[in-house]
Amino acid sequence: MSTWVPRVTPAAGCAGSGRELARFGDLAVLDAVLLGPVGLPGGAAPRSTLAPSPSGLVHRQAPVLPVDHVVDDLLPWFRARGLRVVCAVRGSTVGAVSDTLQRLRRSLDFATVVGVEIDLAAGREETRPAIGGLTSADPVGSWSADPQACLKLLAAARERLPRDLLLQAKLGGECPQPVAAARAAVGGGARALVLSGAVPALTADQFLVGPAVAPVTLGLVTTLRAAIAAGRVPDVPLVAVGGLHDRAGALAAHSAGAAGIQVGSGILSDPETLWRVHDALADAPPPTRDATAHRTGATTPDEAGDHDGH
Amino acid sequence: MSTTQLRRREGEVVANRPLGAYRQLSVVLPALGVPARPGQFVVAPPARADQVLPRTWWVSGEHTEAGFGSTLELVVPDTGVLPAAGEGLALTGPVGRGFGLPTTPVTAVVAAHGVAGAAGRWLGERLRTAGCTVHLVSVADDPEQHVDLVRARRGADGVHLTDLRGSEDTVAALAGSTGASVLYAVGPVDLSATVARVAAALAVVSQVTGLEAGASGLCGYGLCGTCDLPLVTGRRRGTRVRPCVDGPVLRGDLVDWAGHP
Numbered sequence: 001m002s003t004w005v006p007r008v009t010p011a012a013g014c015a016g017s018g019r020e021l022a023r024f025g026d027l028a029v030l031d032a033v034l035l036g037p038v039g040l041p042g043g044a045a046p047r048s049t050l051a052p053s054p055s056g057l058v059h060r061q062a063p064v065l066p067v068d069h070v071v072d073d074l075l076p077w078f079r080a081r082g083l084r085v086v087c088a089v090r091g092s093t094v095g096a097v098s099d100t101l102q103r104l105r106r107s108l109d110f111a112t113v114v115g116v117e118i119d120l121a122a123g124r125e126e127t128r129p130a131i132g133g134l135t136s137a138d139p140v141g142s143w144s145a146d147p148q149a150c151l152k153l154l155a156a157a158r159e160r161l162p163r164d165l166l167l168q169a170k171l172g173g174e175c176p177q178p179v180a181a182a183r184a185a186v187g188g189g190a191r192a193l194v195l196s197g198a199v200p201a202l203t204a205d206q207f208l209v210g211p212a213v214a215p216v217t218l219g220l221v222t223t224l225r226a227a228i229a230a231g232r233v234p235d236v237p238l239v240a241v242g243g244l245h246d247r248a249g250a251l252a253a254h255s256a257g258a259a260g261i262q263v264g265s266g267i268l269s270d271p272e273t274l275w276r277v278h279d280a281l282a283d284a285p286p287p288t289r290d291a292t293a294h295r296t297g298a299t300t301p302d303e304a305g306d307h308d309g310h
Numbered sequence: 311m312s313t314t315q316l317r318r319r320e321g322e323v324v325a326n327r328p329l330g331a332y333r334q335l336s337v338v339l340p341a342l343g344v345p346a347r348p349g350q351f352v353v354a355p356p357a358r359a360d361q362v363l364p365r366t367w368w369v370s371g372e373h374t375e376a377g378f379g380s381t382l383e384l385v386v387p388d389t390g391v392l393p394a395a396g397e398g399l400a401l402t403g404p405v406g407r408g409f410g411l412p413t414t415p416v417t418a419v420v421a422a423h424g425v426a427g428a429a430g431r432w433l434g435e436r437l438r439t440a441g442c443t444v445h446l447v448s449v450a451d452d453p454e455q456h457v458d459l460v461r462a463r464r465g466a467d468g469v470h471l472t473d474l475r476g477s478e479d480t481v482a483a484l485a486g487s488t489g490a491s492v493l494y495a496v497g498p499v500d501l502s503a504t505v506a507r508v509a510a511a512l513a514v515v516s517q518v519t520g521l522e523a524g525a526s527g528l529c530g531y532g533l534c535g536t537c538d539l540p541l542v543t544g545r546r547r548g549t550r551v552r553p554c555v556d557g558p559v560l561r562g563d564l565v566d567w568a569g570h571p
């Protein structure tokens with residue numbers, strides 16, 4: 001069975017709370033709006049920063065949208081407008097991600113959520129016993145650096161979610177072995193892979209994004225497409241994100257095998273880029289040899305977005 | 311929050327002249343639905359193809375003529391990549407909430423930094439028209455960077471020059487000696503923090519900008535989150551305000567300025 005993925009969404013951290021983006025165009029024409037990163041409110045999260053670099057930006061990850069805020073304020077807003085939402089979830093432990101998903105799922109407006117994205121590029125923390133029976137959490141690099149950790153995290157996420165809900169795993173330029181991490185993520189229950197060209201820069205929590213990394217994005221899509229063709233990764237749709245700022249970039253990723261596109265820094269440059277890329281893909285020919293499989297028999301949520309009770 | 315459409319509109323640059331260390335652009339846009347206010351800004355596309363982020367500029371004047379359109383005055387840093395007179399320029403805005411004027415004539419202090427001095431001067435003129443007594447504080451770290459002091463002096467009851475380090479003392483002394491009942495700040499967040507603190511100490515009202523138009527690393531569209539500021543109060547801990555959407559003009563006493571000198 002093949003999976004439905006939204007064709008064009010904003011990338012995590014680039015849509016504000018949705019309302020800001022709604023000022024620039026009709027969100028209802030999109031297959032879904034990506035909201036996030038959503039997570040547990042942490043202590044003093046560092047401010048997100050953007051530093052211009054040639055053809056790019058060095059981006060320090062935005063603090064998460066606290067899940068309670070998402071449940072109380074944002075999901076009702078989307079639902080009232082009949083918009084479909086993919087929630088991008090970020091957490092540094094399995095517990096944090098599970099807890100976030102559980103709270104999302106308990107929301108009365110969960111029917112508006114048509115997908116969940118798990119950020120494997122995020123930092124992971126390992127809990128170790130420390131003196132006096134207490135535990136300490138130590139940062140141990142990104143989730144995507146450890147395929148076993150990816151598998152565990154995705155399996156835990158899968159367990160928290162309705163069986164037919166889209167679950168996608170996002171990994172990218174920080175990942176030492178994308179094929180191994182992707183295989184593990186799909187093994188854990190991911191039904192789509194989001195491939196990000198964002199590459200680590202300056203410090204652990206900063207990434208280079210923008211048109212400068214578009215070749216990295218295309219490289220990842222090509223690599224994963226080849227791995228799928230060779231049977232090394234189960235056949236799931238790919239979503240490309242990173243430096244796809246225009247029609248040409250989006251179509252290049254599409255013909256490399258991406259069924260979906262996320263627009264990130266392109267939105268910051270000009271919010272209407274999102275709709276231009278959407279239109280470009282709307283009349284693009286099917287992307288790959290197995291594109292038809294992605295479209296026929298796909299588990300598309302029905303119009304009400306109702307996927308509970310399965 | 312409004313979900314009114316915010317579209318980029320094609321304008322035409324009708325003048326581009328030097329103004330001290332800066333350039334003054336006059337841009338004609340299709341007539342604005344609501345008059346622009348001091349404290350608002352516009353967003354322009356990136357100057358060059360290898361730049362990702364758009365540019366943000368304070369609006370420093372506006373006038374609308376029926377059947378002709380609205381002319382925006384923009385005083386902007388001289389980056390060498392500005393459109394010449396006669397060229398097109400797409401702009402989004404004026405964006406955001408501008409400064410509110412007091413309902414009764416009072417004494418006001420307006421502090422503005424560098425290029426934001428032009429917006430501060432415009433605010434001062436508006437306040438004077440409303441019957442207020444206005445003292446301008448022009449803050450700049452290099453004497454070259456005060457904007458058009460001749461025009462500023464014409465439009466205010468007093469103009470005082472200082473640098474960022476001296477701004478706290480200057481504003482505090484001036485507010486104290488003139489009995490000002492409202493303090494305004496336009497420019498860097500650090501200046502806003504300073505003025506908000508002075509206002510709190512004197513128990514007067516402050517209206518300050520929560521983001522600095524022209525600073526690098528801003529989108530101005532409300533989408534990146536780099537301009538977010540924490541609020542002092544709120545429904546729950548960690549409530550933030552996004553100045554480029556909810557502001558840029560904020561009440562100084564509502565923001566938690568910790569971390570800003």
Ligand code: FES
Pocket residue numbers: 527528529530531532533534535536537538552553554555
């Ligand atoms: S400047 Fe990007 S959100 Fe305010």
